[in-house]
Amino acid sequence: MRALIQRVKRAEVSVAGEMVGAIGPGMLILLGVGMGDGEADAEWLAAKCARLRIFDDEEGQLNRSLLETGGGALVVPQFTLYADSRKGRRPSYTDAAAPEDALRLFQLFCEKLLEQGVGVERGSFGERMEVELVNDGPVTLMVETPE
Numbered sequence: 001m002r003a004l005i006q007r008v009k010r011a012e013v014s015v016a017g018e019m020v021g022a023i024g025p026g027m028l029i030l031l032g033v034g035m036g037d038g039e040a041d042a043e044w045l046a047a048k049c050a051r052l053r054i055f056d057d058e059e060g061q062l063n064r065s066l067l068e069t070g071g072g073a074l075v076v077p078q079f080t081l082y083a084d085s086r087k088g089r090r091p092s093y094t095d096a097a098a099p100e101d102a103l104r105l106f107q108l109f110c111e112k113l114l115e116q117g118v119g120v121e122r123g124s125f126g127e128r129m130e131v132e133l134v135n136d137g138p139v140t141l142m143v144e145t146p147e
Contacts, residue, residue, distance in 0.1 A: 001037045001144070002081045002082065003032075003144075004029070004142055005030075005054070005142075006030075007026075007055065010025070010133070011026075012132050013129050013132075015124045020124050024072065025072075025136070026066060027073045027074070030078040031081075031109060032078050032081025033102040037105055039105070039108060042109040047116060050116035050118050051067060054139050055069045055071070072120070073121070075121070076129065077126075080093070
C-alpha cells in the first residue's frame with residue numbers, strides 16, 4: 001500500500017459538486033492499494049499514519065503525531081499512485097489492486113485509523129472527485145508498506 005500524505009490546514013473532497021468529506025488541521029491521505037496488499041498492510045499503514053511525527057511542537061520542530069495534535073484524516077482512494085509511466089506516454093495501472101480488493105482494504109485502513117483514535121473523513125471509492133486543500137508547510141510524504 002502507498003499513502004501520499006499531506007499535512008494540511010484544511011481539506012475537503014467533493015463528488016459531483018457535493019462535499020462528501022472535510023477536515024480542519026490534519027492529514028490528507030491519498031491511498032493506493034497494490035496487487036498483493038493485504039489486511040496486515042492496511043493495519044501497519046494506519047498505525048504509521050496515526051503516529052507519524054510531522055506536526056510542529058512548541059518549538060516548531062516536527063515532533064508531534066496526528067494522535068498528539070487531535071487532527072483529522074481525510075482519506076481519498078487513489079489507484080493512480082500505482083501508475084507505471086516509465087514506458088510510453090500512457091501510464092499502466094497493472095500494479096494496482098482489483099477494485100473489489102482495493103475497496104475492502106481502503107475501508108479497513110479507515111477503520112484501523114478510527115481504532116487508533118483518529119477522526120476520519122473519506123472520499124468516495126470509484127467516483128471522480130475534486131480535492132481541495134491548504135498544504136501546511138508544505139509537508140508532503142510518500143509512505144509505503146514494507147516489502
